[in-house]
Amino acid sequence: MKKILIANRGEIAVRIIKTCREMGIATVAVASEADLGAKHARLADEVIPIGAAPAVESYLRGDVIIEAAKQSGAEGIHPGFGFLSENAGFAAAVREAGLMFIGPQADVIQLMGSKQESKRVMKKAGVPVVPGYNGDNQEPDHLAAEAEKIGFPLLIKASAGGGGKGMRVVNEAKNFNDALGAAKREAKAAFGDDTVLLEKYLTRPRHIEYQVFGDEHGQLVHLFERECSIQRRHQKIVEETPSTAMGEALRARMAEAALTAARAVNYTNAGTVEFMLDEDESFYFLEMNTRLQVEHPVTECLTGQDLVRWQIEVARGNKMPLTQEQLTRRGHAVEVRIYAEDPAHDFLPQTGTIVNYAEPIGLNVRVDSGVETGDAISIYYDPMIAKLIAWGETRDIACDKLVNALAEYCIQGVHTNVAFLRKILQEAEFRAGNTTTAYLSHYAPDLAVPTATVDTALALTCLAEPETQAAGGAGPTFQEPWQQLSGWRADQ
Template identity: 55%
Template sequence: MPALKKILIANRGEIACRIQRTAQALGYRTVAVFSEADADALHVRMADEAVAIGPAPVQLSYLNIPAIIDAARRTGADAIHPGYGFLSENAEFALACQAAGITFIGPSPEAIELMGSKRLSKLAMIKAGVPCIKGYQGAEQDDATLSREAERIGYPLMIKASAGGGGRGMRLVHQANDLLSQIRTARSEALHGFGSDELILEQALVDPRHVEIQLFGDQQGHLIYLGERDCSIQRRHQKVIEEAPCPVMTDELRQAMGEAALKAGRAVNYVGAGTVEFLLDANGQFYFLEMNTRLQVEHPVTELITGLDLVAWQLHVAEGLPLPLQQDQVQLNGHAMEVRLYAEDPAQGFLPQTGHISAWEPALQAGIRIDHGLIEGQAISPFYDPLLGKLIAHGATREEARRKLLRAVQDSVLLGIQSNQPLLAGLLEHPQFISGEFSTGFIPTHFADHHCLAPHIPSAEELAIAAALFYQASAQAYRAPRAGWRNNASVPLTYRIGREDQDWPVELNAVPGEPYRIQVGTRTLELQVIQSDGQRATLMIDGIRRCHAYRLEAGQLWLFTGPGSLRLVDRTHALVSTQAGVSSGTLKAPMDGAIVDVLVSEGSLVTKGQLLVVLEAMKMEHPLKSGIDGVLKRLQVQVGDQVKNRQILLEVE
């Protein structure tokens, strides 16, 4: 097979950047594709060439097979790497590459098609002798059949989109009364996300671990596994922390799981990188979950403990080269741990967030790798997954890796958008996580009361910093000698500093040549601004010196509090008004997105908790419910509308 020369990456964000780094280091030329929303994205800037493939919605761009094939033809790319997500597990795309004479960097279309269906793959795994969990994977998909099979399986059970992944189209059902409503939601998400509303049902294991095996096969028929990854720390069935090796793994269990994964791979003559996912119960029994026929988001932890570059292996296998190692040559060294940095607010049920990146300063330290696709000023839109990047640590021991990763999470500055940094730090510091004894139920069981899952109330120190920076910005608006001048310096300035729908009064007394004296509630703080340049402020507060990253513009302050960012607004001169919310009858969009369902009409009687509108953003459906009983007075949206964050959707009187 001829050597490849130019590789088109049919993806975006951090994975497109990560693939380009290896491809370019190995001497290949790279081509990026981009939607209108990504015209100036980092993966576009990195590439040797880049081609626009359509508008922002994924169906018109990153899922547009003809446009991507045409981009490869126009640039002379002889191979396409699909990354993960989008078309990476689309058999039709792999066939289109073959028909165009382009090498698809992945397994055969037949393997993709079989393993892309949870229903068909489970049937194949049962036939291959891979342990599988009790469930229903039949072709009959009507409500009556699913209800009957659910009774046979028993509750609790999982509904899963057969073509799905990433937690979309997946619902946990505890009782029969909820089954049909959850089937409706799962079908809708599956159809919007994957183009198929086919479902399977499975018995829900109680608090299992999620452990997966990294497979690799070549075109000569050799297949090996590269250890395992533990991905049990999840929210909404989506992984948050991954690590390798699994904290409870034994040599015997690793071999048994590895051999089961090899059976799965051999059943479909697997070529390239793939992952077989298992659920592991407390008794050491494991069950097939699914096979992902692509590179995984969490592949870096395997790379760090094996010392291998899995993207390089993918490229070499695609060129027809044999695997460079045999099974007995695979070595696992040390421990690696990864966290996923998401644009989401854990305090609002992990609601995805949109906005602009005003500051991004990843923590670079020994033993830390950061995979991202971020640049300052870029927009985080509602069109794509909220994953921003990944922070990965390697250490000689699990504790060393955890400690390094925690520091990297606490020190990586991200401003302009709400992220899950406080959640990540809280998880890494939790005693139960530190012990290594946890399951997929860790967050709801051990973390439900953590402060990061509740709306953040600014501390006295944070409000004092905000007042000082607001005051300094106003003072610097004038040149000397008027800078900071007031005709009665002994009278304190009163600020009203707000966050979301709350305000807090803060008094600041500024005497030239002396630290500010700031009153927040019953606390008096002494604050000295040692240095500030619009990006970082070195402050002395009550005798303790710290440096804070910040961005301030037009009365809005983004302050990095380590970990996480805090948005505070100077409302000192704003008109005092009652903020409308759900409980007042005004329903606002919680983020930018598209209206995919409206279940009421003007004049309808509604009750508190009733589902009114469904908003789709970042590949997930978000049900919006009434906060009060009443009558729908005004409906301002319809199906298909694109709405902005905080836009009024309807009013209930």
């Protein structure tokens, strides 16, 4: 594989390009009309326009993307995450076109993409699943009867999708029918399928996931766990490894369950097995994501491995670089997702042009970003700007590094969640490791950051000291002596 087309945009496309360069592989970017000047398009060796700004007219057009790969002479396609990354039809079409799909087999994507079918397979394999109902009978009366058997509170969840769409928590039986109708309507609109499943609702669980990897030579490994409990609207915003909730015995039990899940479907390439961990240390299979995860950098920091490189090597038919016995972990890594959104107004997505952008620099600080100064955050795509990751010998060191890096992050032109994330990382319960999926709902008042105050402080700071990097009203950072000189130069 000497040339790869990246069927994605933003920070993940940039991330894949960097590894390809290190491996001596040429890259082809695809770009909608809105992205022709975007960072990923600028960095790739080639860029091919694929349609209008809306994703359904560009990044979700599998036929157009495959034709672009053929046109460019690319031998493989990396789907990144989101868009077509978990589309079994696309994966099959790529292979039918004689190209390498850098991911698992299409039938596995199809199976694990159905929450109903995947839970049936996991239950048969002996992987613990959340008590509930995932049958074919979708009549409201039947679902209400099943809900009574499970007991309240329970969760109604769309079978076909994710990201919190088609999901409702029901605390009492009298609210079930209204919640069911709303969940089905939302699922139909988002995924074209209103099938739902019912699950026992765990009130204070932790979200734990295992990075797994398989190759075509029968080798299967895990690269340890990640905790992704801090979420807003069922979407992760803080991820770390290792989890503070787990001793070695529990860690080993969950790792074996993750490998059992992957083994049950003959899994190849990168995947993530997600669990909900209850307070009594019982855990349940949630789902399997058949792609690279947004939060993969914390695993890379902990293990020293490049997971994109692993993906490419496995897609080439090679064995994985390391066996389970050779994999080691060291220290602690924490990642935060930086979004163009307003935490003070229910995380409302923001749009606009980034008029000034400067990333923090520090020892063991990593930034995976998809933007630069002058780039636009549009209405058409996810408003994630970047991921900021820090590694340290201990959790406190990693968190302190991340707090300082957030203070040095300068993003002007759009509201962001930078100051909000900084408050989370300094909050006492977070520092104590007491994180659950209910964390934000419990501590939201303590984390509130008035948007107007933040923006005013940022604007005044940057106006007073144009070279200063600041985030959410944070103070000035060190300036190099050369930055403090006037415009006069001896050779002028």
